[in-house]
Amino acid sequence: MTVQASSHITGNDIESRIGELIVRHCSPMNDALSGFDCGRLYDDVVRQACVSSEGGKRLRARLLMAFYDALTGTSSDANARGRALDLACAIEVFQTAALVHDDIIDEADVRRGKPAAHKALASMTAERYDDTTVASAASFGSGLGIMLGDLLATASVDIVNAAAVELPNHEGIMSGFLTMHREVEIGQVLDLAAEHLSLDDPENLARNSLAVFRWKTASYTTIAPIRLALLAAGVDGGTASTTAESIGMPLGLAFQLADDLLDVVSDPKVTGKPVGGDIREGKRTVLLADALSGASPEQAAYLRRCFVAQERDAEVVRHVIDLFTETSAVRRSRERIASLWSQTKTAIADTGRALDLDDDALASLHVMCARFVPADIRD
Amino acid sequence: MTVQASSHITGNDIESRIGELIVRHCSPMNDALSGFDCGRLYDDVVRQACVSSEGGKRLRARLLMAFYDALTGTSSDANARGRALDLACAIEVFQTAALVHDDIIDEADVRRGKPAAHKALASMTAERYDDTTVASAASFGSGLGIMLGDLLATASVDIVNAAAVELPNHEGIMSGFLTMHREVEIGQVLDLAAEHLSLDDPENLARNSLAVFRWKTASYTTIAPIRLALLAAGVDGGTASTTAESIGMPLGLAFQLADDLLDVVSDPKVTGKPVGGDIREGKRTVLLADALSGASPEQAAYLRRCFVAQERDAEVVRHVIDLFTETSAVRRSRERIASLWSQTKTAIADTGRALDLDDDALASLHVMCARFVPADIRD
Numbered sequence: 001m002t003v004q005a006s007s008h009i010t011g012n013d014i015e016s017r018i019g020e021l022i023v024r025h026c027s028p029m030n031d032a033l034s035g036f037d038c039g040r041l042y043d044d045v046v047r048q049a050c051v052s053s054e055g056g057k058r059l060r061a062r063l064l065m066a067f068y069d070a071l072t073g074t075s076s077d078a079n080a081r082g083r084a085l086d087l088a089c090a091i092e093v094f095q096t097a098a099l100v101h102d103d104i105i106d107e108a109d110v111r112r113g114k115p116a117a118h119k120a121l122a123s124m125t126a127e128r129y130d131d132t133t134v135a136s137a138a139s140f141g142s143g144l145g146i147m148l149g150d151l152l153a154t155a156s157v158d159i160v161n162a163a164a165v166e167l168p169n170h171e172g173i174m175s176g177f178l179t180m181h182r183e184v185e186i187g188q189v190l191d192l193a194a195e196h197l198s199l200d201d202p203e204n205l206a207r208n209s210l211a212v213f214r215w216k217t218a219s220y221t222t223i224a225p226i227r228l229a230l231l232a233a234g235v236d237g238g239t240a241s242t243t244a245e246s247i248g249m250p251l252g253l254a255f256q257l258a259d260d261l262l263d264v265v266s267d268p269k270v271t272g273k274p275v276g277g278d279i280r281e282g283k284r285t286v287l288l289a290d291a292l293s294g295a296s297p298e299q300a301a302y303l304r305r306c307f308v309a310q311e312r313d314a315e316v317v318r319h320v321i322d323l324f325t326e327t328s329a330v331r332r333s334r335e336r337i338a339s340l341w342s343q344t345k346t347a348i349a350d351t352g353r354a355l356d357l358d359d360d361a362l363a364s365l366h367v368m369c370a371r372f373v374p375a376d377i378r379d
Numbered sequence: 380m381t382v383q384a385s386s387h388i389t390g391n392d393i394e395s396r397i398g399e400l401i402v403r404h405c406s407p408m409n410d411a412l413s414g415f416d417c418g419r420l421y422d423d424v425v426r427q428a429c430v431s432s433e434g435g436k437r438l439r440a441r442l443l444m445a446f447y448d449a450l451t452g453t454s455s456d457a458n459a460r461g462r463a464l465d466l467a468c469a470i471e472v473f474q475t476a477a478l479v480h481d482d483i484i485d486e487a488d489v490r491r492g493k494p495a496a497h498k499a500l501a502s503m504t505a506e507r508y509d510d511t512t513v514a515s516a517a518s519f520g521s522g523l524g525i526m527l528g529d530l531l532a533t534a535s536v537d538i539v540n541a542a543a544v545e546l547p548n549h550e551g552i553m554s555g556f557l558t559m560h561r562e563v564e565i566g567q568v569l570d571l572a573a574e575h576l577s578l579d580d581p582e583n584l585a586r587n588s589l590a591v592f593r594w595k596t597a598s599y600t601t602i603a604p605i606r607l608a609l610l611a612a613g614v615d616g617g618t619a620s621t622t623a624e625s626i627g628m629p630l631g632l633a634f635q636l637a638d639d640l641l642d643v644v645s646d647p648k649v650t651g652k653p654v655g656g657d658i659r660e661g662k663r664t665v666l667l668a669d670a671l672s673g674a675s676p677e678q679a680a681y682l683r684r685c686f687v688a689q690e691r692d693a694e695v696v697r698h699v700i701d702l703f704t705e706t707s708a709v710r711r712s713r714e715r716i717a718s719l720w721s722q723t724k725t726a727i728a729d730t731g732r733a734l735d736l737d738d739d740a741l742a743s744l745h746v747m748c749a750r751f752v753p754a755d756i757r758d
Contacts (some may be wrong), residue, residue, distance in 0.1 A: 028565055028594075029558075036590050037583065041572035042565060101529065105522035129575045140571065143484035146525060147567050150480065153529065154560040157536055161553050174540050174553070179408075181533040186407055186421060188526050192519065193420035196508045204416065211415050215407075 014061045015054070018089045022049050025155035044124050045148055048117055049155075052148070053096040055112040059371060060095065060225050061088035066368035067229035070361040076233075079166065084232045086163035087173065090156045091180075091225060097152035098184055098220075104145050105188070106281075118145030153181065169231040172240070176231060180224035187216025194284045199292060199304045206289035210253060213286075218252025222372065235355070243354070246347040247369070254340035255372040260285045261333050262374075264321050276317035282307050286336070287329050291320075294327035334377050341378045344369055393440045394433070397468045401428050404534035423503050424527055427496055428534075431527070432475040434491040438750060439474065439604050440467035445747035446608035449740040455612075458545065463611045465542035469535045469556065470604060476531035477563055477599075483524050484567070497524030532560065548610040551619070555610060559603035566595025573663045578671060578683045585668035589632060592665075597631025601751065614734070622733070625726040626748070633719035634751040639664045640712050641753075643700050655696035661686050665715070666708050670699075673706035713756050720757045723748055 026046050033039030068084045069076070076084075102108075103116035110116060115123065122141025126132055132140065157177065164173040190212045197205050227244035231237065263278045264287065278285060288307065292300050303323060306316055324330050348369060352362040370378055405425050412418030447463045448455070455463075481487075482495035489495060494502065501520025505511055511519065536556065543552040569591045576584050606623035610616065642657045643666065657664060667686065671679050682702060685695055703709050727748060731741040749757055 026561070028562075033565075033569075033590075036569075036587055037576060038569040038572040038587050038591060041575075042568045045568050101525050105525055107518075132575075139486075143571055144568065146480050146484055146528075147564055147571075149525075149529075150532065150567075151561065151564045153532065154557060154564060158554070158557045158561070161550075161557060165550055171540075171544055175537070178533060178537045178540060182405070182530065182537070183407075185526055185530045185533060186412075188529075189421050189424050189523065190412075190415075190417040192522055192526075193417040196420075196511075197416060208415055208417050211412075212417060 011058060011062075013085065014058045014065075014089060014092070017085060018053055018092055019050055021086065021089050021159050022046075022053055022093060022152070022155060025158045026151050041128065041144075044128070045121070045144060045151070048120055048124070048144075049096075049148055049152055051114070051120065052100060052111070052117045053093060053152075055114070056092055056095065058092060060091045060221055061085075062371075063222065063368055064088040064091065064225035064229045066364055067226050068233055070357055070365050071230060071233035071235065071355065073361065080232070083163040083166045084229065086159055087167075087177075087228050087232055088225070090159040090163070090177065091220060091228070093152055093159060094156035094181065094184075095220065097149045097156060098188070100145055100149040100152065102188065104142055104149075105192075116145075117148055118142045121145055121148065157181070167232045168234040169237065169240075172231045172237045173228060176224065176227050176240075180220050183215050183219035187212060187214075187219060191216050195282070197284045199284075199288075199307055202289045202292035205284060205292070206286050209284060209286045209289060213253050213256040214249065217256040218249055221248075221255055222252035223248035239354070243347075243351050247344055247351060250340040250343035250347065251369055251372050254337045254344065257286060257333055257337050257340070258372075258374050258377070260287055261330065261337070264324050265330060276321055279317045279320045280312050282309075282312060287324055287333055290332040291324050291327040291329035294329060294332065295323065299323055299327060337373060337377050341373045344373075390437060390441075392464065393437045393468060393471070396464060397432055397471055398429055400465065400468050400538050401425075401432055401472060401531070401534060404537045405530050420507065420523075423507065424500070424523060424530070427499055427503070427523075428475075428527055428531055430493070430499065431479060431490070431496045432472060432531075434493070435471055435474065437471060439470045439600055440464075441750075442601065442747055443467040443470065443604035443608045445743055446605050447612055449736055449744050450609060450612035450614065450734065452740065459611070462542040462545045463608065465538055466546075466552065466556075466607050466611055467604070469538040469542070470559075470599060470607070472531055472538060473535035473560065473563075474599065476528045476535060477567070479524055479528040479531065481567065483521055483528075484571075495524075496527055497521045500524055500527065536560070546611045547613040548616065548619075551610045551616045552607060555603065555606050555619075559599050562594050562598035566591060566593075566598060570595050574661070576663045578663075578667075578686055581668045581671035584663060584671070585665050588663060588665045588668060592632050592635040593628065596635040597628055600627075600634055601631035602627035618733070622726075622730050626723055626730060629719040629722035629726065630748055630751055633716045633723065636665060636712055636716050636719070637751075637753050637756070639666055640709065640716070643703050644709060655700055658696045658699045659691050661688075661691060666703055666712055669708035669711040670703050670706040673708060673711070674702065678702055678706060716752060716756045720752045723752075 023046065026049055033042055065085065065088050068081070099111060100117040103111055104118050108116050109119055114120070118141045121144040122137045125140045125144070126134070126137040160177045161174060164170045167173060194208060194212050197208055199205065223244045226248045227240050230240035230243055260278060264276060266275065288303070292303055295303060303320065306312055306320060312320070345366070348362065348365050351357070402425065405428055412421055444464065444467050447460070478490060479496045482490055483497050487495050488498055493499070497520045500523040501516045504519045504523070505513070505516040539556045540553060543549045546552060573587060573591050576587055578584065602623045605627045606619050609619035609622055639657060643655060645654065667682070671682055674682060682699065685691055685699060724745070727741065727744050730736070
């Protein structure tokens with residue numbers, strides 16, 4: 001097989017298709033709400049659905065398309081490829097749905113450099129209705145945010161259902177997509193549970209944190225895009241699942257570890273996020289587990305005290321960041337990522353042999369997967 | 380066609396199948412969470428999913444099965460009928476998902492005589508983690524409640540996807556079920572918008588309120604059960620949609636009007652709800668619109684003052700209830716329900732002719748539909 005020039009899918013193609021699909025799959029049929037006062041608020045919600053969905057890096061969509069192109073090569077017909085693109089967009093729409101709910105749960109104010117959806121909806125509410133107090137606009141905004149997340153989640157399944165009809169493995173694609181939904185939802189619950197993990201057993205903490213990563217991140221970031229790409233390309237369900245796990249699991253874990261690492265070593269000017277946000281929130285991460293493992297008894301006691309406390313101020317955050325380096329937790333995370341990237345490369349090579357991919361196709365997969373791992377670690 | 384004895388489906392069949400389906404479609408595959416501390420909280424969530432789903436009247440599931448049985452009669456094979464039952468259960472699972480989110484949005488403490496899901500999850504949290512304060516348990520409970528609603532919504536689609544594979548009209552069933560999801564989600568947004576409807580134009584208020592009823596109630600209470608039943612019985616998509624609208628629309632509106640009426644005329648000992656709850660919350664209802672239409676200028680001014688105020692005490696609630704009678708709003712609602720019931724009966728008769736149903740089948744549909752309308756109004 002030969003890989004199609006990957007320039008066929010641009011970020012703009014994905015972006016504009018996502019906008020189209022959201023409007024189509026969130027709007028009532030036949031303009032049924034026009035002429036009703038109530039309907040105007042729903043227009044606000046659909047507008048917010050589009051705004052909230054903008055600004056993602058579309059890594060997941062591009063991963064799906066890279067695998068689809070590598071598998072179908074020049075043999076892919078334009079219509080089928082368009083439907084595969086819809087699957088790719090559906091994952092992005094689902095991510096937005098999950099983030100909208102996540103920001104309500106975490107009481108986060110900002111997402112992708114803009115007000116979080118429930119915050120934006122609260123402002124809209126205050127503007128639309130003069131009779132609204134600030135407190136009632138906030139609670140109204142959260143209510144609308146819950147519904148916006150529900151609408152986007154429904155839209156994502158609807159997009160897949162419409163696309164899958166014209167693709168091989170219709171049933172497998174539907175149940176694969178719904179499995180992804182469930183896994184992320186389970187992952188969110190596990191992420192909440194992780195807040196209460198004991199700090200007394202660092203090894204158990206690391207093991208649990210990595211398990212949470214599998215559900216809340218790898219599920220929809222890497223495993224589902226690869227699985228759905230293979231199914232859409234006509235690969236049988238069993239092969240699609242094992243391939244997706246073998247590449248997507250290490251790659252997805254590496255991606256989340258790198259994201260957590262970015263929180264303590266990055267330049268806020270580049271990431272747009274303040275350093276140490278996870279520490280300020282007291283999140284249980286693999287970094288924290290590794291820091292506890294490598295800490296002196298005094299350092300460990302200090303870390304436990306900090307993370308059990310209700311709040312951590314800027315000075316504590318700075319000190320904890322220093323400890324993450326001093327205890328070798330940062331180095332350990334880099335080693336973990338490097339090892340997972342190495343597993344990913346092996347899995348890509350194995351897949352290439354199993355599915356009879358040519359060198360160009362393999363190289364394109366390698367380039368795409370590498371985007372999930374920081375350059376200075378993978379080289 | 381001949382109708383199958385409706386005793387074939389008992390409330391117990393529906394109840395036990397719902398429990399089975401929730402556990403199957405909410406659990407991670409292969410027991411993947413056992414051995415992880417984080418997984419125990421997820422077990423709590425699945426347990427709550429089952430508890431929250433119990434105690435419904437299952438009118439929607441029974442409506443679906445009544446139509447399915449009337450259509451398939453003795454020709455229905457046991458396996459297909461089992462899958463139709465799964466569709467019926469999926470609607471109930473979806474309802475629970477919607478109620479879980481609705482109770483978070485409305486800050487409701489009680490549902491079906493038990494603590495609302497997010498309240499129950501907050502209590503569980505406080506029990507499981509000694510380090511938790513009351514405030515953080517409450518916010519943790521709401522977060523888990525949002526995820527529980529998401530999980531149940533996903534499960535409901537997954538149940539339909541698994542069942543539809545073995546039924547006629549696979550694609551139509553999937554897209555019909557997803558349309559129902561979207562309509563209810565739109566309806567919830569409209570319901571929030573209705574809180575801000577102007578009280579100065581009663582006719583517009585009534586028209587908007589009835590539109591909200593179509594989306595938030597008729598969609599999944601009557602229209603979708605009938606539509607899915609017909610599709611599962613092999614009726615073509617066009618006929619299924621028009622039949623479901625013609626019977627389900629008036630029946631669903633009558634059901635919601637009757638529910639609102641119950642709020643002001645019922646015996647709290649029978650309904651388990653205090654009288655006047657909607658009035659205390661300041662809800663914009665058709666009853667309120669009709670009261671404003673029939674009120675003297677003084678009465679109308681009083682009603683507007685009451686419903687614009689932040690709160691309404693017990694004395695105000697009692698006075699408003701009296702006004703609903705004095706202004707003939709209660710009588711007007713009863714007339715509206717009677718007229719909608721009469722439309723429903725005509726639509727059932729038309730359907731009987733169009734689909735060639737025999738008298739027994741027609742009678743069974745009539746009996747089932749009548750359960751949605753108060754006996755003293757329909758007779």
